[in-house]
Amino acid sequence: MKKIIISVLLIGILFFGYTSTYAYYVDIEPDGDSFRDKNPNDEVAGFRAVRFTWDNDTNNPIGTWAGEFGLTVFEDDTQTVPEFTTTGFCVDIFTKFGNGLADVVAFNSLPNSGQVAWLLDEYWLASNNAIANASLQMVIWKALYGDMFDIYRMSSISWYKQIEDNYDAWTTALDTFIANPNNILPDGSNYRVFHFEGNETELQDMVFRVVPEPATMLLMGIGLLGLAGIGRKKIIAKR
Numbered sequence: 001m002k003k004i005i006i007s008v009l010l011i012g013i014l015f016f017g018y019t020s021t022y023a024y025y026v027d028i029e030p031d032g033d034s035f036r037d038k039n040p041n042d043e044v045a046g047f048r049a050v051r052f053t054w055d056n057d058t059n060n061p062i063g064t065w066a067g068e069f070g071l072t073v074f075e076d077d078t079q080t081v082p083e084f085t086t087t088g089f090c091v092d093i094f095t096k097f098g099n100g101l102a103d104v105v106a107f108n109s110l111p112n113s114g115q116v117a118w119l120l121d122e123y124w125l126a127s128n129n130a131i132a133n134a135s136l137q138m139v140i141w142k143a144l145y146g147d148m149f150d151i152y153r154m155s156s157i158s159w160y161k162q163i164e165d166n167y168d169a170w171t172t173a174l175d176t177f178i179a180n181p182n183n184i185l186p187d188g189s190n191y192r193v194f195h196f197e198g199n200e201t202e203l204q205d206m207v208f209r210v211v212p213e214p215a216t217m218l219l220m221g222i223g224l225l226g227l228a229g230i231g232r233k234k235i236i237a238k239r
Helices: 002-019 113-123 130-148 158-179 214-238
Strands: 023-030 047-054 062-067 069-074 082-090 100-106 149-151 191-196 206-209
Touching: 023 191, 047 130, 047 158, 062 130, 069 206, 082 130, 113 130, 113 158, 130 149, 130 158, 149 158
Parallel strands: none
Antiparallel strands: 023 069, 023 100, 047 062, 047 149, 069 082, 082 206, 100 191, 191 206
């Protein structure tokens, strides 16, 4: 019984860092070249200028930036030593984009979170260029907002046509996956959402990959060593 209790405690230590919620200050910067450059021909920067339609209103397309953004995360708003850095994609569409205080919330709090997780697992690659990242942002919005959202077609622009082609192919791939009753959507346990609150204005929520903090890594190491020790004792006892 004692060994069971110890094992449960060690497992709790192992996963504690992933289940706790902390308040952070998040500094959002474009991944790649400076956002101020706004060069539509730049293949390196993690974003592109795009247009979309809302509620089937094709007469009034809406312009925005779509892609992967760098996130520097601080323990508080003093912005002294970063806790960690990662990258992410936008959740909201019409909310102001900016830096501020944020809490980490569960990924499954998003609508259609399994679909978003599947898209991230399939298409969020380290080799992505700006076009691929913009395409991924667009299909994420499509998964989140359904029929209310759609890409605005500007096929005469060659690089934008690539975003359209990716958008069509990736949404079709997701629909095909969902249509198969044997397929199970991922739970998104390797992702979280920064929910910005406590700021003067409402800010854009961001999806990001889980990055273990140094303290969490230490706790994980202790937990793993403890579990390994228990296993070793069992082996010795059997001998």
